[in-house]
Amino acid sequence: MRTPLFRLTPWVLTALVAAIALPVITLPAAAQLGLGKKSPPADSSPAVSTASPRAAVRDFLRLADAGDWSGAADYLAVPAADQGRSAVLARRLKSVLDQRLALDLNSLSPLVVGDTTDGDLNGDRVGVIMGANGHEEAVRLVRVSGVPTRWVFSSATVSNIDAWFEDLGAPWVRERVPPSLLREGPLNVYWWQWIGIGVALPVLVLAAWLLGAFLRQVLVRITSRTVSTWDEQLLEHLRGPFRLWAAAVVAEPLLSVLNLNARVATFLNAFTRGMVLIALFWAILQVIRIVQSRLENAAWETGQGAQARTLVPLLGNFLRVAVTVIALLVALAQFGYPVGTLLAGLGIGGIAVALAAQKTVEHLFGSVSLAADKVLRVGDWVKAGTTEGAVERIGLRSTSIRTIDRTVVRVPNGRLADDRIETFGERDRMLLRTDLDLTYETSREDLVQIRNEVEALLRAHPKVWPDVVRVNITAFTDSAIRMNVVAWFQTTDHNEFLRIRHDLFLEFLRVLEDHGSSFAFPSRTIYHVQQQDPGPHGPGFPPQLVE
Incomplete structure (x- = not known):
């Protein structure tokens, strides 16, 4: 089963991927896949300088989201000839960043001096955009000297804004769709x-x-x-x-x-x-x-x-x-989560996990133990503790046993592996053992004949195991002569054994009837003694016997 x-x-697996992907598309720090109309939230860490590249881009995006294009243009190194278009350039740069860069603020330097490890002491690269000529073109920030120190998008970046913007959203579409469809919708699409x-x-x-x-x-x-x-x-x-x-x-x-x-x-x-x-x-x-x-x-x-x-x-x-x-x-x-870090964390917290999952692990190893030792199999009739029935399923955690009342008892494998299990399905033969209680009126000769005929019946059966066939008088009880019958039959089918026993018991009755004997039942003889009196017959008469 x-x-x-x-x-x-596949729907379960798809839901699994979607569940993993949901935090990815909502958290900007997860694999740089933050989606949404809003830009990445401001980094409130005290280690981030207000005059750093990260703060400059953060403020530019904040002003752009608020629609303050003039304020956003202050973060662009706009040439004097294009000062009148500074707001337009800021708006277009925002669209370019939304469409072409999976921007992650945490990747930018939080220091006033910027990232000096790349050898560029006066600039920081925000990202790379593929130009129309097929070459990568950098989006850079440069530091402007003064008090306070400021970071702005470089003049080279500003000069490429128009070309990048014209290349957005498949230029061939711009000539064929209405202007209303060229506006951004949800997720900057x-x-x-x-x-x-x-x-x-x-x-x-x-x-x-x-x-x-x-x-x-x-x-x-x-x-x-x-x-x-x-x-x-x-x-x-x-x-x-x-x-x-x-x-x-x-x-x-x-x-x-x-x-x-x-x-x-x-x-x-x-x-x-x-x-x-x-x-x-x-x-x-x-x-x-x-x-x-x-x-x-x-x-x-x-x-x-x-x-x-x-x-x-x-x-x-x-x-x-x-x-x-x-x-x-x-x-x-696949979605950018650090699996190595996760596994390392599980190693560090292995003790806590082991304690929390102690029972689960116990049942898991219990199922392995049951399978390795072949203690029981599906279909076997077993008795485990106080539970008796047929094994229906052996799972990773529990074993299902259907009882004679047709109820299902699920026993944890950990407990089952430690319990005493009696497996009836592994019997190579089945035992017939019964007592024939005969009345005391049965004569000695009849007892001998009954004993011999009962043994002969057993030995003549085709399924009997001939090595052990015993028919003996074992006791004189209060009301019967007890004759003990023991024999093995070479069958493992319980229903077949019931039929064999049924037929033999009927034959035992026939043997007793042929010899004029019968089964005894508990009885008691009571002697009632009456007080002697002269009575009509005079003294000396015996007391009445009442049975």
Whole structure:
């Protein structure tokens, strides 16, 4: 029986990636993927100087978000000839930064002198933008001497603002869409790009379906020429992962046509890579499922089905847990989380984790111990402590036992591994042991005949184990002569044993009836003595006997 907990669907894995991605797109410090209309929040750390590159960019973005373009223009080294366009240049620079840079304030120097480790003592680089000529062009800040010291965008950066701005949002679109669609919408994405995303989604689904169907037909023709059937089964189960992979392959070039801004494009690229990872781990889970099914079927063919139903699902669950953990770590790394630091932190806090998960680990190792020692198997009738029933499932944490009342008792594996387990399924033969209590009216000759005939009945049975057949008088009780009957029968089927015992008991009754004997039952004789009196018959008559 497979555990529903580990039947992961692509929707579960997609939700996992989305849950990881949500903090990424809302926290600007996470992998430089902060999305949103608002710029990164101001850094309130006291170590950040108000005359540093970080403070300059922070103030520029704050003024731009407030619509104070004249104030924002103070942070631009605008040539004298363009002083009249300073506000326009500030507005365009803000659009360029939103569209072309995944800006992270924490990457900028908080010091007055800026970042001097790169050898540039008078300037700091904010980022790099790909120019129309295909070359990288730096966005730089320069320090302006004076009191107080100020940092502004360099004149070279300002001279490139118009060219960068004209290249935003696919220039070929500007000549073909209304001006109202060239305005920025949510997440700094132009409205025409939002419309393009809405059109791209159904196109993406259709293209992924066509690509997946085409490649699958090719693989079907290849697998149909093989002798084995496992490849057709594998191809059928990998249909979902294959389509998801095809969607991820088609998504990246399709969305690149929209020329989205750097933050959104970076996130979508990470998300498409996440879809590839989902398809990969989904495929691995499907392969585990197929291999588990084939192992169980092969075990049934070789007569080891019970053992396979115990070990194979347990091994499959372990593999699913391992794949899920690896998928989680890979997804965290994909979205910029420091997996190495996380693992190191788990190592440092291993004692606390071990204490908190002590019972869980105990039950996990208990399941390993039960499987390794082959203490019980699925389908066995067992008695563990006060619980007796058939084993239905051996999971990673507990074992399910269905009792004779048809209720299910789940016993933790840690406790089960330490408990006394009586397994009825491992019996090689079954014991018949009973007492025949005969009445005292049975003669000695009849007792001998009864004993011999009962033993003969047992030895004549085809299922009897001939090494031990005992029929003996063992006691004289208050009301019976006790004859003890002991025999083994070579069967492990409890229902068959019940039929054998039933037939033999009827034969025992027949033997007793043939010899005029019967089963004794508790009885008591009471003597009632009356006081003697002369009475009508005179003295000397015996007392009345009442039975």
